[in-house]
Amino acid sequence: MSEGRIAVARTPLACYLPGGGIDSGESPEETICREGAEECGFVLRPQRLLGRAIEICYAEEEQQYFEKHSTFFAAQVVGSTTKTEADHELLWLIPGDALQVLSHGSHRWAVQQLLKDPPTHGC
Numbered sequence: 611m612s613e614g615r616i617a618v619a620r621t622p623l624a625c626y627l628p629g630g631g632i633d634s635g636e637s638p639e640e641t642i643c644r645e646g647a648e649e650c651g652f653v654l655r656p657q658r659l660l661g662r663a664i665e666i667c668y669a670e671e672e673q674q675y676f677e678k679h680s681t682f683f684a685a686q687v688v689g690s691t692t693k694t695e696a697d698h699e700l701l702w703l704i705p706g707d708a709l710q711v712l713s714h715g716s717h718r719w720a721v722q723q724l725l726k727d728p729p730t731h732g733c
Contacts, residue, residue, distance in 0.1 A: 624714075
């Protein structure tokens with residue numbers, strides 16, 4: 611959260627919290643740092659675990675359901691870099707707006723966890 615706002619990545623398909631799949635041998639903390647750079651151009655410092663969630667999602671492109679396992683962290687933006695995913699637009703939203711636009715229930719749940727115990731400085 612930056613000054614009461616939450617980073618949301620808007621793609622042509624949906625709106626998500628920044629993040630993505632874990633590469634082989636990568637920790638969840640390393641993943642959020644890599645994905646934050648790729649999707650938003652952030653250099654991130656993971657601060658605390660918000661929780662883990664499992665959600666059943668429908669993939670339109672594959673026309674099938676899958677079980678999505680997610681680990682959510684609060685993280686502080688400590689710098690910037692060049693993002694590599696051109697179709698991701700960064701939005702800084704107030705929590706209520708983020709809850710309205712996020713496409714996955716697990717992402718809305720993670721925002722609610724953050725709001726229960728907000729950081730005292732940057733996230």
